[in-house]
Amino acid sequence: MVEDNEGDILLTQEAFEEARILTRLSVVRDGxxxxxxxxxxxxxTNAEMPDLILLDVNLPKKNGHEVLKYIKGDDSLxxxxxxxxxxxxxxxxxxxxxxxxxNCFITKxxxxxxxxGVITTIENFWISIVKLPSIKRAP
Amino acid sequence: xxxxxxxxxxxxxxCSGSGDVKDIDHxxxxxxxxxxxxxxxxxxxxxxxGIYFCMVTGQYILAFxxxxxxxxxxxxxxxxxxxxxxxxxxxxxxxxxxxxxxxxSLGLSGPGLIYLLASCIFSLLIFPTKYTYWPAWAIxxxxxxxxxxxxxxxxxxxKRNIEPTAEWxxxxxxxxxxxxxxxxxxxxxxxxxxETLTKEQELRExxxxxxxxxxxxxxxxxQKNSELEQFxxxxxxxxxxxxxxxxxxxxxxxxxxxxxxDEKANTYINFAVDGGKxxxxxxGDLLELSRTGRKDAIEETIGLGDILIEVQQNISxxxxxxxxxxxxxxxLPELEVYRGDMSRLLQNLLTNxxxxxxxxxxxxxxxxxxxxxxxWVISIxxxxxxxxxxxxxxxxxxxxxxxxxxxYRGSGIGLAVCKKVAEQHGGxxxxxxxxxxxxxxxxxIEK
Numbered sequence: 290m291v292e293d294n295e296g297d298i299l300l301t302q303e304a305f306e307e308a309r310i311l312t313r314l315s316v317v318r319d320g321x322x323x324x325x326x327x328x329x330x331x332x333x334t335n336a337e338m339p340d341l342i343l344l345d346v347n348l349p350k351k352n353g354h355e356v357l358k359y360i361k362g363d364d365s366l367x368x369x370x371x372x373x374x375x376x377x378x379x380x381x382x383x384x385x386x387x388x389x390x391x392n393c394f395i396t397k398x399x400x401x402x403x404x405x406g407v408i409t410t411i412e413n414f415w416i417s418i419v420k421l422p423s424i425k426r427a428p
Numbered sequence: 429x430x431x432x433x434x435x436x437x438x439x440x441x442x443c444s445g446s447g448d449v450k451d452i453d454h455x456x457x458x459x460x461x462x463x464x465x466x467x468x469x470x471x472x473x474x475x476x477x478g479i480y481f482c483m484v485t486g487q488y489i490l491a492f493x494x495x496x497x498x499x500x501x502x503x504x505x506x507x508x509x510x511x512x513x514x515x516x517x518x519x520x521x522x523x524x525x526x527x528x529x530x531x532x533s534l535g536l537s538g539p540g541l542i543y544l545l546a547s548c549i550f551s552l553l554i555f556p557t558k559y560t561y562w563p564a565w566a567i568x569x570x571x572x573x574x575x576x577x578x579x580x581x582x583x584x585x586x587k588r589n590i591e592p593t594a595e596w597x598x599x600x601x602x603x604x605x606x607x608x609x610x611x612x613x614x615x616x617x618x619x620x621x622x623e624t625l626t627k628e629q630e631l632r633e634x635x636x637x638x639x640x641x642x643x644x645x646x647x648x649x650x651q652k653n654s655e656l657e658q659f660x661x662x663x664x665x666x667x668x669x670x671x672x673x674x675x676x677x678x679x680x681x682x683x684x685x686x687x688x689x690d691e692k693a694n695t696y697i698n699f700a701v702d703g704g705k706x707x708x709x710x711x712g713d714l715l716e717l718s719r720t721g722r723k724d725a726i727e728e729t730i731g732l733g734d735i736l737i738e739v740q741q742n743i744s745x746x747x748x749x750x751x752x753x754x755x756x757x758x759x760l761p762e763l764e765v766y767r768g769d770m771s772r773l774l775q776n777l778l779t780n781x782x783x784x785x786x787x788x789x790x791x792x793x794x795x796x797x798x799x800x801x802x803x804w805v806i807s808i809x810x811x812x813x814x815x816x817x818x819x820x821x822x823x824x825x826x827x828x829x830x831x832x833x834x835x836y837r838g839s840g841i842g843l844a845v846c847k848k849v850a851e852q853h854g855g856x857x858x859x860x861x862x863x864x865x866x867x868x869x870x871x872x873i874e875k
Contacts, residue, residue: 401679
C-alpha cells in the first residue's frame with residue numbers, strides 16, 4: 290500500500306483485519322519509497338515482491354501517476370495489479386490512470402462503513418476470486 | 429509605370445520631407461511634391477511651342493527665362509541635400525521671375541498677371557501659415573515697381589488709347605486685392621483642417637487608450653475567473669481528505685465503541701457524522717460547479733434522447749424508489765453540446781423534479797422541446813410542490829435554498845450548475861411555477 294495519510298493507513302489495516310483473509314500489508318508513505326520497495330533498495334532490501342498494489346494519487350516526492358507509469362513500464366513489475374485508491378474523483382485523474390494501465394480506479398468513500406466495504410471487496414476480488422500470476426520475477 | 433513610380437518616389441523623397449501625418453504642414457509638403465511631379469512633364473510640353481513662339485517673335489529673353497524656369501524646377505525636383513523650404517522658395521522665386529518677364533515681354537495681353545496670381549495661390553497653399561501675407565506683399569511690391577517703371581518709361585509699355593500707368597494701376601490693383609483676399613481666406617481653411625486633424629488624432633488616441641484599458645480589464649476578469657475556478661477546484665479537492673478523516677473516525681468510534689457509550693454520546697456522534705456527510709455533498713457539488721464549463725471540454729453532436737437515457741440510468745435508483753414517471757411528449761433533436769455538462773444539467777433538473785414531489789403523489793415529469801428564434805427551448809414539467817413567486821430567481825443562485833436540511837437535503841448548488849451550463853451553451857434558464865401546482869423548468873441552448 291502506498292499511502293501518506295496515517296488515518297487511511299489505520300482504516301485500511303483495520304479493514305484487512307476484519308476481513309480476516311490471510312494477507313500481509315506493507316505500507317510505504319511516499320512515491321519514492323514505493324519505488325525503493327519495488328527495487329529492493331535503501332531500507333527495503335528485504336522487501337518481498339507484492340501481489341497487489343494499492344496506490345494513492347496525491348503522494349509526496351513522486352505522485353501516484355509517476356509511480357504507476359514506472360511500474361507499468363518495467364518488465365519485472367508490470368504484471369502486478371495496481372489499484373488506484375484515492376480521494377480524487379476527477380475525470381482527469383481517472384483517465385490518466387487507465388491510460389497508464391492502472392487495473393482499476395476507486396474513489397475512497399466518505400462513509401467509514403462504505404470504506405471498509407470497499408477494502409473488503411478489494412480483498413475478496415483480487416485475492417480470493419482472481420487468479421494472480423505466479424511469477425515473482427520476469428525471466 | 430515603374431519609371432513613373434521611381435520618378436514620383438524620388439521627388440516625394442526630396443519634396444515631402446518626413447512630417448507628422450497629423451500636422452497640416454505634412455499635407456502642404458505633400459501638395460508641393462505633387463505639384464512638382466505633375467508640373468515637370470506638363471511644362472516640358474508647354475516649353476516647345478513657347479520657345480517656338482519666342483523665336484518667331486524675337487523674344488529671346490523670354491525664351492531664356494522659360495528654359496531657366498524649367499531648369500529651376502528640375503533642380504527643385506532632383507537636387508539632393510537642400511531642405512524642402514529652400515526648394516519651395518526657389519520654385520516660388522522662379523515663378524515670380526517668369527511672371528515678371530512675361531509682363532515685360534508681353535504686357536497685359538500675355539499670361540504674366542495670371543502667373544502672378546497663380547504663384548500667390550501656390551505659395552499660400554505650400555508655405556507654412558506664418559508666411560501667409562508674404563506673397564501678397566511681394567506682389568504689391570512688384571506692382572509698385574512696375575507702376576514706377578512704366579511711369580518713368582523704364583519699362584517699355586505698348587501705348588493704347590489709355591495712359592499706360594493708369595491702365596497698369598487699374599488692372600494690377602485687382603491682383604493686389606485678390607492676393608490679400610486669398611491671404612486672408614486660405615489660412616482660415618487650413619486652420620479648420622488642422623483643427624479637424626488634431627481632433628481626429630485625439631479621438632483616435634483616446635479610442636486606442638480605451639480599447640487598451642478594456643482589453644486589460646477583460647484579461648484581468650478572465651484571469652480572476654480562472655483563478656477562482658482553480659481555487660474552488662483545489663480547495664474542494666483538498667478539503668475532502670481531512671473531512672473524510674473526521675467522518676471516518678467518527679464512524680469507527682461508533683462502530684467499535686458505540687456499545688460502551690450512552691445514548692447521548694451516540695446522538696452527538698450521529699450529528700457529527702451527518703454534518704460531515706452534508707459537507708461532503710456540498711464539496712462534491714462545488715467541485716462539480718468548478719468543473720462545469722472547463723475550457724478543455726469539446727462540443728459534440730449527440731441526440732438529446734441519448735443523453736436522457738444516460739441520465740435516467742444514473743438516477744435509476746431514485747426513479748424506482750419514487751415510482752417516478754418520465755414522459756417525453758415531443759420528438760427530441762440532435763444537439764451540439766458539451767456532453768458531460770449537458771447531462772449534469774438534465775440530471776440536476778430531473779433529480780429536483782423527483783426530490784421536490786408532493787407528499788402522496790407519484791412524480792410525473794413531462795419533457796418537451798420547442799424551437800424558437802434559432803434556439804432549442806427544453807422544458808421539464810413536474811407535478812411537485814412548486815415554488816413561491818418571490819423565490820423564482822433565488823433558486824438559481826449558488827447556495828440558494830428554500831427548505832431546511834431535514835425537509836429536503838441538498839447543497840443549493842445544483843441549479844447554479846444548471847444556470848452555468850445553460851449560459852455556457854449560449855442560452856438561459858428560468859422557471860414558471862405556482863406554489864402547490866408544480867413547476868416548469870425551461871432552458872435554451874443555441875442550435
